[in-house]
Amino acid sequence: MAAGVERNFWTYADLVEAAVKHYIEQLQDAIRNLHGCESQYLETVPVHEEFQGKTVWQGDVEVFQIRGHPKAKRAYAWAHASGKNDQGKRYVAVLELPPVTSPETAVKAAIMSEIQNAREKEKGR
Secondary structure, three states, X not given: OOOOOOOOOOOHHHHHXXXXXXXXXXXXXXXXXXXXXXXEEEEEEEEEEEEOOEEEEEEEEEEEEEEOOOOOOEEEEEEEEEOHHHOEEEEEEEEOOOOOOOHHHHHHHHHXXXXXXXXXXHHOO
């Protein structure tokens, strides 16, 4: 590169890094809004949940250390498409409180909560 010439482009790696950082920040906002806690990103854990031999959920769960909750020390969070034609995005943030002790049990708890909410909604019709 010639002297005095700035680099005015993003590499693919730069774009991916920026997108991941933005996603983590969105999840931290969800944790703050849902549970009133500040958080620090720890790691990403792939989770594959099956029921009767069929995949019911597969994706990455982000693990956060949290501050400001009287009992929980960690939260598990992820986002997924939702709404009409999957045009929206739903953020899920589950605190590490028994029976939730891992990313896998956080996913199971979220699935059970969604099933229960759908059943209650059906009853209300």
